[in-house]
Amino acid sequence: FLDQERIVVASSTGTVTVFRHHQNNQTLSANQRWEKAHYHVDQDTSCGGAACTGVICNNPEIVTVGEDGRINLFRADQKDAVRTIDNADSSTLHAVTFLRTTEILTVNSIGQLKIWDLRQQRNEPSQIFSLTGDRVPLHCVDRHPNQQHIVATGGQDGMLSIWDIRQGTMPVSLLNAHEAEMWEVHFHPSNPDHLFTCSEDGSLWHWDTSTDISEKPSFLHQGGRSTTYFSHNTINQSVVSAWLSNDPTKDRMEITNLIPNQTLSVNSLDILGPCLVYGTDAEAIYVNRQLFA
Numbered sequence: 001f002l003d004q005e006r007i008v009v010a011s012s013t014g015t016v017t018v019f020r021h022h023q024n025n026q027t028l029s030a031n032q033r034w035e036k037a038h039y040h041v042d043q044d045t046s047c048g049g050a051a052c053t054g055v056i057c058n059n060p061e062i063v064t065v066g067e068d069g070r071i072n073l074f075r076a077d078q079k080d081a082v083r084t085i086d087n088a089d090s091s092t093l094h095a096v097t098f099l100r101t102t103e104i105l106t107v108n109s110i111g112q113l114k115i116w117d118l119r120q121q122r123n124e125p126s127q128i129f130s131l132t133g134d135r136v137p138l139h140c141v142d143r144h145p146n147q148q149h150i151v152a153t154g155g156q157d158g159m160l161s162i163w164d165i166r167q168g169t170m171p172v173s174l175l176n177a178h179e180a181e182m183w184e185v186h187f188h189p190s191n192p193d194h195l196f197t198c199s200e201d202g203s204l205w206h207w208d209t210s211t212d213i214s215e216k217p218s219f220l221h222q223g224g225r226s227t228t229y230f231s232h233n234t235i236n237q238s239v240v241s242a243w244l245s246n247d248p249t250k251d252r253m254e255i256t257n258l259i260p261n262q263t264l265s266v267n268s269l270d271i272l273g274p275c276l277v278y279g280t281d282a283e284a285i286y287v288n289r290q291l292f293a
Helices: none
Strands: 006-010 018-020 025-034 052-058 062-068 070-074 083-085 093-100 102-107 112-117 127-130 138-141 150-155 158-164 173-175 182-187 196-200 204-208 227-233 252-257 264-271 275-280 285-288
Touching: 006 052, 018 062, 025 052, 062 093, 083 227, 102 138, 150 182, 196 264
Parallel strands: 052 093, 093 138, 138 182
Antiparallel strands: 006 018, 018 025, 052 062, 062 070, 070 083, 093 102, 102 112, 112 127, 138 150, 150 158, 158 173, 182 196, 196 204, 204 252, 227 252, 264 275, 275 285
């Protein structure tokens, strides 16, 4: 959503469209369209379109990334791109999010997280972070809503990576998560001690760092899968440090699979207040209204 009436949609043809939602008759009409915002060879050829893989809005600005390694900055009321970084990446860019009003984060197919300062005219990232060892593609990224230096990413191996962009170039935590690709990761916008991830393996995990659960037994069975615990430390510290802690001796993180019997890929998720919305390969959209019940 760009605002309450407009929705931005990215296409596998490289086209980016702004639709207006007419609430009176529940229809959509195209409000603005950027044809072949992403393309492989030549913008004017008939077959050169490259998939637009990620879009993020901060009204009136829209940022898109694609298979062509290109970053576009659009404004909803302007026909032409405000800015294009043509060779932003030599590999596929899989996702983008705003870090701050003038900075964005991108993840790519060789395991890199990059920060781009849109105020700078040079077409290079201001910082580059990277997974060590195998260059596992990263598919999704989100930043902590209150502590912007904390960033979460998920990749092809199903791992959850937590990064502190104030220090180092590697993730501070690598957490074993899903058994297949992680397609989306989101901090809860108002309760960021809760994080949600979904995967090709058909699972949707709720990561909870909010409570002291050291008194609980170490295995709780949830739909045939053991609830997993990871160590962290929140004693006399803010909740935020739970995501950055590497002290295994203090209290722990609880993980629950919210849809234990699902087998088809969970492709996307979002959180709106107490509601979790997700879509699957079953061509259905589900709403969980009892996140914290």
